[in-house]
Amino acid sequence: MATALERARDVITRCVILGPTLGQPRSLEVCDHGLILRRASLHDALGIARVHVWSWQSAYRGLLPQDYLDTLTPARRRPGWERIIRDADWPRSGTIAAEAHGPIIGFVDITPTRDSDSDPTSVGELTSIYVLPTQWGKGIGRQLMATAVNIMTDAGFDQATLWVLHTNLRARHFYDTAKWRLDGATREEEIGGVPINEVRYRRPLP
Numbered sequence: 001m002a003t004a005l006e007r008a009r010d011v012i013t014r015c016v017i018l019g020p021t022l023g024q025p026r027s028l029e030v031c032d033h034g035l036i037l038r039r040a041s042l043h044d045a046l047g048i049a050r051v052h053v054w055s056w057q058s059a060y061r062g063l064l065p066q067d068y069l070d071t072l073t074p075a076r077r078r079p080g081w082e083r084i085i086r087d088a089d090w091p092r093s094g095t096i097a098a099e100a101h102g103p104i105i106g107f108v109d110i111t112p113t114r115d116s117d118s119d120p121t122s123v124g125e126l127t128s129i130y131v132l133p134t135q136w137g138k139g140i141g142r143q144l145m146a147t148a149v150n151i152m153t154d155a156g157f158d159q160a161t162l163w164v165l166h167t168n169l170r171a172r173h174f175y176d177t178a179k180w181r182l183d184g185a186t187r188e189e190e191i192g193g194v195p196i197n198e199v200r201y202r203r204p205l206p
Helices: 042-059 066-071 074-086 140-154 169-177
Strands: 011-014 035-039 094-100 104-112 123-131 159-165 181-191 194-204
Touching: 035 140, 042 066, 042 074, 042 094, 042 104, 042 123, 074 094, 094 140, 104 140, 123 140, 159 169, 169 194
Parallel strands: 123 159
Antiparallel strands: 011 035, 035 094, 094 104, 104 123, 159 194, 181 194
């Protein structure tokens, strides 16, 4: 019998399922509003870049230098997302887009871990998860997270990790609620010419 991955095509979850699917929705709360979660393609790069930039400019206001946030544009982020989407090795790495009635309103990106202290054959990494600020509080992030966890599990990962700015309390509360836990790892990065500290979360799969 074919596995969920072997049956999968582009559409992952939808309230009214169109064609083969990968897993089932964890909740119909968002599907009731016509949300579609699917693998991103190259033509989605600009839409994903818009969500990425506009989310950063809202979520990181007061946490990152404002002059740096003001310089961010979807056009500049688009080439990076084109590369990420083009280089995807589904289902071990790839980007999942969330759309509702047309425009992309959120996304999540996964890959084997990039950390030197973890095994990329067994540990997946959630590199980013963002939803348009106008769509916050509607359960879209929870749906994206549940789908990413399902895909990483089906891809054969035993655990998953993610990094988050240690002062981003809104995001950290979201991860805590989704059963991610701090694993003690920290790192220092530089964004906009300013050093920032990040902490790592981890969770078992499924």
